[in-house]
Amino acid sequence: xxxxxxxxxxxxxxxxxxxxxxxxxxxxxxxxxxxxxxxxxxxxxxxxxxxxxxxxxxxxxxxxxxxxxxxxxxxxxxxxxxxxxxxxxxxxxxxxxxxxxxxxxxxxxxxxxxxxxxxxxxxxxxxxxxxxxxxxxxxxxxxxxxxxxxxxxxxxxxxxxxxxxxxxxxxxxxxxxxxxxxxxxxxxxxxxxxxxxxxxxxxxxxxxxxxxxxxxxxxxxxxxxxxxxxxxxxxxxxxxxxxxxxxxxxxxxxxxxxxxxxxxxxxxxxxxxxxxxxxxxxxxxxxxxxxxxxxxxxxxxxxxxxxxxxxxxxxxxxxxxxxxxxxxxxxxxxxxxxxxxxxxxxxxxxxxxxxxxxxxxxxxxxxxxxxxxxxxxxxxxxxx
Amino acid sequence: xxxxxxxxxxxxxxxxxxxxxxxxxxxxxxxxxxxxxxxxxxxxxxxxxxxxxxxxxxxxxxxxxxxxxxxxxxxxxxxxxxxxxxxxxxxxxxxxxxxxxxxxxxxxxxxxxxxxxxxxxxxxxxxxxxxxxxxxxxxxxxxxxxxxxxxxxxxxxxxxxxxxxxxxxxxxxxxxxxxxxxxxxxxxxxxxxxxxxxxxxxxxxxxxxxxxxxxxxxxxxxxxxxxxxxxxxxxxxxxxxxxxxxxxxxxxxxxxxxxxxxxxxxxxxxxxxxxxxxxxxxxxxxxxxxxxxxxxxxxxxxxxxxxxxxxxxxxxxxxxxxxxxxxxxxxxxxxxxxxxxxxxxxxxxxxxxxxxxxxxxxxxxxxxxxxxxxxxxxxxxxxx
Numbered sequence: 012x013x014x015x016x017x018x019x020x021x022x023x024x025x026x027x028x029x030x031x032x033x034x035x036x037x038x039x040x041x042x043x044x045x046x047x048x049x050x051x052x053x054x055x056x057x058x059x060x061x062x063x064x065x066x067x068x069x070x071x072x073x074x075x076x077x078x079x080x081x082x083x084x085x086x087x088x089x090x091x092x093x094x095x096x097x098x099x100x101x102x103x104x105x106x107x108x109x110x111x112x113x114x115x116x117x118x119x120x121x122x123x124x125x126x127x128x129x130x131x132x133x134x135x136x137x138x139x140x141x142x143x144x145x146x147x148x149x150x151x152x153x154x155x156x157x158x159x160x161x162x163x164x165x166x167x168x169x170x171x172x173x174x175x176x177x178x179x180x181x182x183x184x185x186x187x188x189x190x191x192x193x194x195x196x197x198x199x200x201x202x203x204x205x206x207x208x209x210x211x212x213x214x215x216x217x218x219x220x221x222x223x224x225x226x227x228x229x230x231x232x233x234x235x236x237x238x239x240x241x242x243x244x245x246x247x248x249x250x251x252x253x254x255x256x257x258x259x260x261x262x263x264x265x266x267x268x269x270x271x272x273x274x275x276x277x278x279x280x281x282x283x284x285x286x287x288x289x290x291x292x293x294x295x296x297x298x299x300x301x302x303x304x305x306x307x308x309x310x311x312x313x314x315x316x317x318x319x320x321x322x323x324x325x326x327x328x329x330x331x332x333x334x335x336x337x338x339x340x341x342x343x344x345x346x347x348x349x350x351x352x353x354x355x356x357x358x359x360x361x362x363x364x365x366x367x368x369x370x371x372x373x374x375x376x377x378x379x380x381x382x383x384x385x386x387x388x389x390x391x392x393x394x395x
Numbered sequence: 396x397x398x399x400x401x402x403x404x405x406x407x408x409x410x411x412x413x414x415x416x417x418x419x420x421x422x423x424x425x426x427x428x429x430x431x432x433x434x435x436x437x438x439x440x441x442x443x444x445x446x447x448x449x450x451x452x453x454x455x456x457x458x459x460x461x462x463x464x465x466x467x468x469x470x471x472x473x474x475x476x477x478x479x480x481x482x483x484x485x486x487x488x489x490x491x492x493x494x495x496x497x498x499x500x501x502x503x504x505x506x507x508x509x510x511x512x513x514x515x516x517x518x519x520x521x522x523x524x525x526x527x528x529x530x531x532x533x534x535x536x537x538x539x540x541x542x543x544x545x546x547x548x549x550x551x552x553x554x555x556x557x558x559x560x561x562x563x564x565x566x567x568x569x570x571x572x573x574x575x576x577x578x579x580x581x582x583x584x585x586x587x588x589x590x591x592x593x594x595x596x597x598x599x600x601x602x603x604x605x606x607x608x609x610x611x612x613x614x615x616x617x618x619x620x621x622x623x624x625x626x627x628x629x630x631x632x633x634x635x636x637x638x639x640x641x642x643x644x645x646x647x648x649x650x651x652x653x654x655x656x657x658x659x660x661x662x663x664x665x666x667x668x669x670x671x672x673x674x675x676x677x678x679x680x681x682x683x684x685x686x687x688x689x690x691x692x693x694x695x696x697x698x699x700x701x702x703x704x705x706x707x708x709x710x711x712x713x714x715x716x717x718x719x720x721x722x723x724x725x726x727x728x729x730x731x732x733x734x735x736x737x738x739x740x741x742x743x744x745x746x747x748x749x750x751x752x753x754x755x756x757x758x759x760x761x762x763x764x765x766x767x768x769x770x771x772x773x774x775x776x777x778x779x
Contacts, residue, residue, distance in 0.1 A: 093674065123713065125712070297474045
């Protein structure tokens with residue numbers, strides 16, 4: 012293997028794949044990044060895989076001699092990122108010279124050289140592939156919207172199993188993202204650009220760690236209109252676009268039938284400016300943090316005003332009102348301020364609607380116009 | 396007490412003083428910020444004090460009724476920083492209404508209000524003052540240079556007592572900053588703009604925590620040419636400029652007589668570009684980190700080249716050379732890469748000089764031109 016590439020190409024692609032390098036690898040080879048160089052296409056691909064999440068990217072280089080080798084990820088990333096811009100050669104020629112001492116990769120920037128002990132590419136596990144599957148096609152923008160509107164609502168508690176992932180449901184011409192941690196629920200519906208031929212329905216739950224990496228990669232490396240192909244299979248999911256691929260195992264277990272939790276009819280409706288609601292909540296939260304995180308919402312139909320308040324008796328109290336468009340009777344209703352803020356942050360529109368029945372039944376938050384997102388939060392008992 | 400001020404003035408000044416609020420206060424009142432409003436001058440001053448570090452700032456406001464009160468720091472800072480720009484009134488009128496339930500401060504932004512339980516200003520300890528002392532006068536730029544060139548070399552180990560501080564020595568017309576953690580030494584000499592009348596000499600050791608806050612405040616709130624007055628006394632030091640004051644207790648104990656550690660004559664001298672030296676070291680450090688943090692410098696007089704190298708046998712090796720102006724014979728010398736990098740980062744010039752005798756005697760680093768700074772690092776034994 013011998014190739015010439017630019018420091019910026021190598022460093023950028025290394026930083027993408029290195030997120031899939033496990034911090035405590037089960038097997039030594041997983042602490043490496045697999046480098047594959049193809050002399051015919053002049054393409055170099057980099058792969059990292061923690062046996063659950065796998066990331067592969069590729070870029071153009073001058074490949075003088077094809078080959079593959081597994082290089083220690085941390086050293087390679089740290090040295091490459093600190094090199095000045097310019098050309099770098101990479102080769103494993105020093106390996107032959109050594110007598111049975113194993114593989115060596117030599118990194119040669121403009122001045123000096125670095126030699127790293129490497130491992131055989133054959134020891135590196137294959138990235139899972141899904142064969143004979145028809146892809147679901149999404150734009151990068153739709154995928155990012157789906158992730159942004161659901162990931163925040165997953166559970167961070169590893170013992171909650173399926174709830175630590177996002178549930179993807181492929182229907183005829185939609186792809187639905189669902190996430191709940193048992194206290195609140197977020198659902199986003201996006202368009203599947205290539206409707207399923209069979210008319211069947213596919214469902215998988217994907218670990219949030221993999222989807223957070225996907226979100227990050229798309230944010231850095233995809234234009235809004237780029238097409239992303241999504242391959243689903245039992246136990247495995249693959250996202251592919253341009254020169255990038257992300258694979259992940261799926262989570263086992265039955266995902267909760269969340270659709271039935273969402274009421275269809277409501278007695279009250281409140282339309283309010285999202286940013287104003289959020290920034291007011293952030294101030295009231297300073298006091299709520301001191302007590303039990305509970306904020307009280309007072310809906311005043313006559314004044315067309317939504318009042319946010321908190322009484323943290325030992326510390327103090329706060330109260331602010333914002334204008335709102337209100338239908339239905341006056342009501343007081345209390346929430347955990349954290350769930351309210353996280354939902355408001357994720358809702359994608361400038362105005363949002365709250366749909367309310369009673370003060371202890373589920374409340375639904377939806378954006379006004381655009382994306383189909385539903386956020387459900389359970390009110391809490393008021394204590395005074 | 397009743398006043399009207401702008402959100403940005405209040406928030407900016409709160410964030411300055413809040414750094415002196417202890418995270419675990421010995422006495423409840425220390426978790427507060429003392430607010431003093433003067434109706435004659437229309438000035439509001441804020442004070443925080445952890446009994447070692449004290450910070451006071453003041454700003455203009457419309458003071459309708461003078462007075463003083465101690466307000467819970469965290470709540471006041473967090474709410475104020477989240478308020479939109481605009482006018483805020485602050486008053487303690489709600490206190491009278493309550494029957495013996497203590498003091499209450501009401502914060503009234505444009506919409507809504509916040510009430511916080513406060514404490515009496517009388518419970519708040521007085522900030523130390525140094526009376527009848529003649530100040531030492533420095534420009535902000537000189538003070539920042541002195542701090543920047545010394546603070547990094549202090550010890551982070553609390554058991555090392557005086558070594559956790561910076562030693563300030565006032566001489567006739569200079570102010571010297573000295574810092575050592577026992578492994579390396581940094582000394583910066585700056586000009587005292589108002590030479591001492593008596594011709595005496597003053598020395599104190601100031602905790603690095605206070606000086607880091609001072610550095611931060613000067614960076615945010617002082618122009619380079621601003622005059623800073625420095626008052627020294629046994630046990631106490633005060634820095635004063637514009638509307639800001641920072642006080643700190645001093646550290647007790649004899650500071651090491653570091654001047655005698657600095658050699659006066661050298662057998663070798665190496666002049667090198669500081670940034671190039673530093674960025675090369677950062678790459679070699681990636682390998683040195685894997686082993687014992689030792690980097691080897693090879694000084695080649697014939698080639699006029701400085702070579703940096705590291706052999707981390709199990710992991711790999713690296714070697715880079717940079718041009719240098721060298722006088723004296725060839726030598727190989729090894730350093731802890733961390734001490735070398737930290738010194739190079741703090742040296743203020745584009746070119747620096749290394750002054751070397753033998754490979755196990757102290758090496759001195761100085762900037763070329765400008766500031767008078769001396770950095771001493773001890774070489775280490777080479778192991779191969």
